[in-house]
Amino acid sequence: MLRFDIAPVCSNAYRFQAAMSFSIAAIYLLTPYKWVAILLAVGGFLRGFVSPHKCLSYKLFSALTQKFGMTKMQNAGSKMFADKIACIAGLAMTITWLMGSDVGAIPATAILIFAFIDLVTGFCAACWAYGAYYKMKQA
Numbered sequence: 001m002l003r004f005d006i007a008p009v010c011s012n013a014y015r016f017q018a019a020m021s022f023s024i025a026a027i028y029l030l031t032p033y034k035w036v037a038i039l040l041a042v043g044g045f046l047r048g049f050v051s052p053h054k055c056l057s058y059k060l061f062s063a064l065t066q067k068f069g070m071t072k073m074q075n076a077g078s079k080m081f082a083d084k085i086a087c088i089a090g091l092a093m094t095i096t097w098l099m100g101s102d103v104g105a106i107p108a109t110a111i112l113i114f115a116f117i118d119l120v121t122g123f124c125a126a127c128w129a130y131g132a133y134y135k136m137k138q139a
Helices: 011-030 034-050 056-067 076-098 105-121 125-138
Strands: none
Touching (some): 011 034, 011 056, 076 125, 105 125
């Protein structure tokens, strides 16, 4: 479902968000600082369930891409869907960490892999799945 109630977002600013998600997942997996998953959950919640335009990191990255002339606007719906997934993954990582379990490594690895693909190529797997779902739903 396209989101016309929310202003379009800059897909290149979201590539910077992918870099942040990649960094958070790497820190979670490779260091004892598991609390960083809270940042992924909160950022994903704010951008996915509230509005990307209310998130400080998105505002910063959007301003940077605009300053360098790299603005590429797209409908917010697919990116918000990706952020909802990031929120759920961040919550799972946080909850399993607080419970003393290593199961949080599974969503962290998924975030690490898919954020890296988005960062390097610009291909957002969640955005693709979002679009594919609505195309199949129409058929």
